[in-house]
Amino acid sequence: MMSSRIKAKKQATLAEGEEKPSGRPRCPHTHLAILEATRDLLLEAGFVGLTIEGIAERAGVGKTTIYRRWPDKANIVMDAFFTCANPKLAFPDTGSLREDLLRQMRALVREFNGPLGQTVATLMAGMQSDSSLAEAFRQQWIEARRAESRAVVERSHARGELRADIETEVLLDALHGPLYFRLLTQYAPLNAAFAERLVDLVLSGLLTTTSPIKTTKTGGRK
Amino acid sequence: MMSSRIKAKKQATLAEGEEKPSGRPRCPHTHLAILEATRDLLLEAGFVGLTIEGIAERAGVGKTTIYRRWPDKANIVMDAFFTCANPKLAFPDTGSLREDLLRQMRALVREFNGPLGQTVATLMAGMQSDSSLAEAFRQQWIEARRAESRAVVERSHARGELRADIETEVLLDALHGPLYFRLLTQYAPLNAAFAERLVDLVLSGLLTTTSPIKTTKTGGRK
DNA sequence: TCATTACGATACGCTACGTTTCGTAATCGA
DNA sequence: TCGATTACGAAACGTAGCGTATCGTAATGA
Missing domain, CATH: 1.10.10.60 (Homeodomain-like)
Incomplete structure (x- = not known):
C-alpha cells in the first residue's frame, strides 16, 4: 500500500532504483x-x-x-x-444476482454502521472542499466498492439473468446511492432490512422472466 | 420565513406580544x-x-x-x-407516476447543476460536523424535497398504479439517493438523461400489470 | 571522525475565530 | 430638548490551528 501520495520533502518511500539514503534512517x-x-x-x-x-x-x-x-x-x-481501515466486503458468487447483491449490500451496511462509516462520512464531507481528497476517495474507496458490485452485475448479465437493456452503472447507482444517502443524512436507519428491501425493490422487474429467482413480496427472504 | 433560528443576544425578530424596543432600531x-x-x-x-x-x-x-x-x-x-434559495421544484399531477417523477427528478437535477447544487453539497458536508445544521437541513431541505415526491408516489398508490407491496420510503430513497450520491461524489454526470434512466430502472417492475404505462426499454421517452 | 539525515522542542508569522471596548448614531418618552 | 436605550462600525484582544524555520541532539554510513 502506498504510504504517501505526494512526497513531502524527500522521498517517503524509496522508488525502485533507490540510492541508499545516507544519514540517520527514519524511525x-x-x-x-x-x-x-x-x-x-x-x-x-x-x-x-x-x-x-x-x-x-x-x-x-x-x-x-x-x-x-x-x-x-x-x-x-x-x-x-x-x-x-480497508476492505473486507464480500465478493460472492452464488449464481444468483439477488443473493450476491444482498451479501454485498449487507456487508457494506455493516461497515457503514461501524467506525469506518463515520470516517467515510467525514471524508465525503472533506471531498467538498479538497479536490485532491475527492479524487483519491473516488478512486480508492467509491470505485473500489463499486467494482465489487459491478462484477456481480456483469456476471449476471453474462448469465442472461438480467434484462439486456439494463445499464449497469445506473443500477449500481440505484443500489449504492441510497446507502450513502442514509449514511450522510441519517434520514432513516441504515440497516440490513433496508438493504434487503432496497435490493428487492430495485431488482423487481429487472430480471428476465426465465430467471428462477423471484423478487416479489412473496419471494426470497423473510 | 424565519430570520434567525437561535436568537443571538436579544430578540432578532419580535414575538407576538412584543414590547416596543426602545433605542435605535436595527437597520x-x-x-x-x-x-x-x-x-x-x-x-x-x-x-x-x-x-x-x-x-x-x-x-x-x-x-x-x-x-x-x-x-x-x-x-x-x-x-x-x-x-x-428556496424551492421551485415541480409538484405535477399528470395522472402518471412515471411522468410526475420524471418532471420532479429533472427539476431536482436542474437545481443540483446550478449554484444551489454546490450549496447543497456544501451543507451536506457541514452536516457531518454540525448537528444543529444537520437537523435543520434534514427538516427544511431534504424532507421538503422528499415530501414532494412522496405525494406523487402516494397518489399513485391511491390510484392502484403501484404494486401494493412497494414501500414508499424505500422507493423515495432509490430515486433521490443516487442524485445526492452523484452530486456529492461527482462520480458520473448528473443530468436529465441519468434521471430518466434511473426513474425507468427503478420503476420497472413496480407498476401493476394493468397500468397503461410501460417502463421497458421500448416504452416512454426516447 | 565526519558528513548526512531524522528527530523533537521551540518559536514564528499567518489567518480566522468569537469577544470586548468605545465613540457615534438613531429612536423614544418625558 | 434632553436623557435613556439600543444599534452601529472600528479597533483591539485572546485563542486556536496552520505550516515554516531554527537549533541542538541522535543515529547511521563512509
Missing part, C-alpha cells in the same frame, strides 16, 4: 504510530476536529516529523484511512 | 445584505472558505453586527440558504 515505528493516531482521532473528532498537533501528541512525535512526511492534513487522513 | 437593509453576501460567498468559496469577516466586508457592515444577530457561521448559512 520505523513512527509512520504507523502517526497513522493510527490519525485514525483514532478521526473517529473521535471527525475531519474538522482533527489537528496536526493532536496527532503529534497522540502519536508521541513532534509536529515537525509529521510535516516532513505528509504535505497536509488531507493526505495524512487518506493514508490513515486506506492503510488502517 | 432594515442590513439583514438582507448579510444574507445575500453570505449566499454569494458561499457559492464562490464554499462553506469552509466562508469567513465572517468576508461576509461583513461584502455586506458593508461591521463584523460585530453579524455576531449580534447570529450565533455562528452555520446559522447564518442556514438562513441565507433558506431565505435566498
